[in-house]
Amino acid sequence: MRFTAEHPVGQRDCDPELLRGEGMAAFARAAEAAGFDAVAFTEHPAPSRKWLGNGGHASLDPLAALAFCAAATTRIRLLTYLLVLPYRNPLLMAKAVATVDRLSGGRLTIGAGSGYLRSEFGALGVDFEERGALLDEALDVLRGLWAGEAFELAGRHFTARGQESVPGPVQLPHPPVWLGGNGRNSRRRVARAGQGWAPLLMGEESARTARTTALTTPKELAVAVGELRQMLRDAGRAPDEVDIQVHSPHTDLSVRGEVSADEHRRHLDELTEAGATWFVVRTSGRSVAEACEVLAAYGRDVIARAR
Template sequence: MRFTVEHPVGRPGCVPALYSPAGPAAFARAAEEAGFDAVAFTEHPAPSAKWYRAGGHATLDPLAALAFCAAATERIRLLTYLLVLPYYNPLALAKTVATVDLLSAGRLVLGAGGGYLRSEFTAVGAGFAERGELFDEALGVLRSVWATEEFSFAGRGFTAHGQVSTPAPVQRPCPPVWIGGNGRVARRRVARAGQGWAPLLIGEELAATTRTTPLETVAELAAAIRELAGLAEAQGRDPAGIDVQVQSAQSDLSEQGAPAAGHDGHLAELAVAGVTWFVVRTPATSLEAATDALARYGADVISRHRTDPPTEGRKR
């Protein structure tokens, strides 16, 4: 098992110190020192006030925040969790992705999702009904644009006539793509073109809110991972080369930085199911509380459960 920590900017009561200039750098350094393998930021560029008041959360721009963290660290991977590909012109996104990967010496992991907030799609000028097609199109561009000296493509809302995107990222043909979503469509996308799957262990209510499929038990997750393996093999791919990262109710640490009861058993059960990465979320009441939680989790949990030590600039 390897471990991702999501920056707590979106957690209730998050203090400004965690997203002031010193905060993200100190958080990322503490995560690296504690033995975490990746630091993550999520995205919502223009959510509605209705969503925010109903329990939504604040965000930073994930690629900008990860670039900031890259300058403060040396080893830890940098994960967008999740970047909504349909929001972007794929060529403009390719430039930012390549820049972050270059400046981090090949540490970017592109966690990607299709999005679920209809009002946010409208606000950024993206077609909600087309989000699946837009996702696939953007992923195809990202996997192709650096493979040729002149890129040509007629897309939805843009046309490339011999464009260039240089310099290319360190990780070729593209930084690893981990695709979010609990359903079979997401697993089929992973089997075709992804290097990782990032489901959530959630019930029906939250699944309905995020427009995905419920995955309520580890047994259900294990069955889905077995299905993913079969889909990958049908594509001529080795399932062992595909990571599975999970977030569950056990991801949230207490205000004192402790995991919930039964945490060790939960991690062991996930590992048997085929999970390779686990997401952790720290307290947000102070920068000290967050960094103390990272150190405690590293000493008490990561040191005993990691099966694959962190590597520099790991590439798939």
């Protein structure tokens, strides 16, 4: 099992110091020192006030934040969790991806999804009903843009006639792409074009809000992982070449007091048995010092023992 530390920008109690350069650098360095394998940022570039008032959360631009973290660290990977690919012209998105990957020495992982906030699509001028097709199109751009030839594609809203994107990323043919979403369409996309799957263990109500399928237990996850592995075999790919990163109710360490360390480790064992290879951790954001202390403790109590 490997571990991702998600920055607490989305927590309602997030200390403004964690959103400034010194605090963010301290968080990223603490995650690296504690043994975490990746640091992550989500995105919501244009959320509505209604959504924010009903449990939504703030965010930074994930690629910009990860570029900053790249300069503050040396080893830890940089994960967009999740980048909504339909929001952008895919060639502009690819340029930003290549830039962060190059400046970080090849440490970027693209966690990507189709998005689910209809009002945010409207604010950005993107057709909500096209989101699946736009996601597939963006994946095609990532697969073809740095293949060594001038890029040609008649897209839904763009036309590439011999375009080149130089300099390209360090990781070729492109940085790893992990696709979010619990449903079969997400797993089909992984089998076709992904290097990872990023499901969330959640109940029916949360799944409806996120416009995805409920996955509530490690046993249900195991069934979905088995289906993904068969899809990979059918596509001529090795089932073990794809990472599976899980976000679960145990992700939020701000409520760790309700769950013992032994219970948490047993949960990780169940996820591992179900096929998970990565786990997401989210700290409280009440202060920079507290967030860094929680990361260090998790490194000692969980990560070190897992290895």
